[in-house]
Amino acid sequence: MFEISLIPAFKDNYIWLLTRGKRAFVVDPGDAAPVIARLEADDLTLEGILITHHHADHQGGVAELKARWPVEVYAPADESITGRTRPLSGGEQIEVLGEKLDVMAVPGHTLGHLAYLAPGALFCGDTLFGAGCGRLFEGTPEQMSASLDSIAALPDDTKVYCAHEYTEMNLRFALAVEPDNAALSDRVARVAALRAAGLSSVPSTLGEEKATNPFLRCTDPAVIAAAEQRNPTVNREKAAIFKTIRGWRNEF
Numbered sequence: 001m002f003e004i005s006l007i008p009a010f011k012d013n014y015i016w017l018l019t020r021g022k023r024a025f026v027v028d029p030g031d032a033a034p035v036i037a038r039l040e041a042d043d044l045t046l047e048g049i050l051i052t053h054h055h056a057d058h059q060g061g062v063a064e065l066k067a068r069w070p071v072e073v074y075a076p077a078d079e080s081i082t083g084r085t086r087p088l089s090g091g092e093q094i095e096v097l098g099e100k101l102d103v104m105a106v107p108g109h110t111l112g113h114l115a116y117l118a119p120g121a122l123f124c125g126d127t128l129f130g131a132g133c134g135r136l137f138e139g140t141p142e143q144m145s146a147s148l149d150s151i152a153a154l155p156d157d158t159k160v161y162c163a164h165e166y167t168e169m170n171l172r173f174a175l176a177v178e179p180d181n182a183a184l185s186d187r188v189a190r191v192a193a194l195r196a197a198g199l200s201s202v203p204s205t206l207g208e209e210k211a212t213n214p215f216l217r218c219t220d221p222a223v224i225a226a227a228e229q230r231n232p233t234v235n236r237e238k239a240a241i242f243k244t245i246r247g248w249r250n251e252f
């Protein structure tokens with residue numbers, strides 16, 4: 001398996017750097033400058049770029065990187081992506097630094113959003129965050145809920161490499177939904193210690209997310225009860241609970 005490390009960008013974005021020896025891929029390079037600096041510092045050769053969705057903070061650096069390294073750009077077929085050479089849809093498989101990656105369609109944050117599943121590691125862009133999930137800019141609650149279901153079906157030890165450091169803020173909301181969740185309280189303490197030490201809270205594991213992320217817990221009695229308190233007429237279907245919790249988060 002390739003090695004995975006992070007390149008911070010903008011205020012709270014993470015660009016994931018995949019390396020095998022001196023060969024490199026990057027995931028969602030919203031900004032070229034920090035990527036170029038890291039590739040040069042480590043004497044790496046860029047061999048490809050993966051894009052999860054079309055937002056500028058995920059693809060803004062592609063043109064500049066391609067001008068220097070004319071590499072393949074793997075990106076959603078159904079979105080407008082600068083420099084895309086390999087349009088992809090869910091269900092396809094690609095090879096990255098000797099590993100097979102499964103391409104998952106995860107519509108919701110955007111309609112063409114993709115996630116990339118490597119052995120034990122999921123690059124999910126702005127779909128699932130530490131203790132949270134992306135805003136629904138384009139998709140419906142039903143679509144996002146189904147996308148999160150497909151992620152939740154992966155093994156618990158899958159590491160979740162999301163694209164933003166939003167965990168602390170998300171945990172504050174998660175505690176408002178589930179004040180009595182002991183796993184959540186534990187995670188709040190662990191993340192606070194990591195952040196105080198200047199470390200990233202990402203990646204988490206999917207098992208950790210299933211235990212603490214309200215958006216993966218929409219069938220849990222405590223989350224259903226919180227949604228019903230927020231909206232007494234909500235029905236108990238998972239997507240309706242998800243919609244209520246997501247709407248609450250938008251106003252939190």
Ligand SMILES: [Zn+2]
Binds near residue numbers: 109
């Ligand atoms: Zn986005």
